[in-house]
Amino acid sequence: MSDPHHDAFEYRDNAEHHEAQHRMGHLQAYYAWTLSLFGDDLQGPAADAGAGSGHFSALLAERVSPVLLLEGGTDNLAVLRQRFAGNPAVTVVDCDLEQCEGLLREHAIRSIFTLDVLEHLPDDVAVLRQFHGALPPSGRVYIKVPALPWLYGPVDEASGHYRRYTKASLRKAVETAGFRVEKCRYMNLAGVPPYFLKSRILERQENFSRTFTPKQIERIRKLMPALKLADSLSGPPIGLSVVCVAVRP
Structure with a gap:
């Protein structure tokens, strides 16, 4: 059996994660929330580094053009190519993020988006350095x-995570790679208690998104506006995720 921590793409390609991605596809509002936290000044050409099944990529392609989708593994690549077959502004490429700098340069990428990928990589700073090397001055990640x-x-272990971040640890990784951080904040305060319950108390050894029933997913979708409002009012002091925007000086 292969090591589940081998890299982001080995994990993102397996059948369990593939199914989980489709379940999360019902939460398009969550991806839209994430995109809104990145701000309004988004520039193309853009890349979605570790595009998975393309749920976030579809929203991104509505905002910027052209978009380069980087993904590895036959299952997700097939899904992406089918999903964006009719969109000439979207290019899908099989690429290892640890060897992506030349490809990003070739496509003159100005914005790199990477969602829930760095935690799968043994050396996150090395990949961020490649992003830095590929972007022009004023380009953003x-x-x-x-x-x-x-x-x-156990949920993180089952998901192939090497680590979880704080605002400080993510900022340090990004700055070590040469970027200047413009924004770094927590997201989804309400997601912390259920994750703690399922991972630390119940010790569920499966991907977090797979622990939700269809009814629970629909309930979360309906609650999304309230969750966003709570986050905007509270700060928030902690959250299930950290989002960061950084610029190459």
């Missing part, structure tokens, strides 16, 4: 990663 190391447990 947009990041979302799982937060709060004290939440780390």
Whole structure:
């Protein structure tokens, strides 16, 4: 059996994660929430580094053009190519993020989005350095990663996570790679208690999104506006994720 921590793409390609991605596809409002936290000034050409099944990519392609989708593994690549077959502004490429700098340069990428990917990589700073090397001055990287190391447990292990981040640890990784952080904040305060319950108390050894029933997913979808409002009012001091926007000086 292969090591589940091998890299982001080995994990993102397996059948369990593939199914989980489709379940999360019912939560398009969550991806829209994430995109809104990145701000309004988004520039193309853009890349979605670790595009998965393309749920976030579809929203991104409505905002910027052209979009380069980087993904590895036959299952997700097939899904992406079918999903965006009729969109000439979207290009899908099989690419290892640890060897992506030349490809990003070739496509003159100005914005790199990477959601829930860095935690799967043994050396997150090395990949961020490649992003830095590929972007022109004033180019930006947009990041979302799982937060709060004290939440780390069986769910993270089953998901192939090396780590969970704090605002400080993500900022350090991004700055070490040469970027200047413009924004770094927690997201989804309401998601912390159920994650703690399922990972640290119940010790569920499966991907977090797979622990929700269809009815629970629909309930979360309906609650999304309230969750966003609570986050905007509270700060929030902690959250299930950290989002970051950083610029290459």
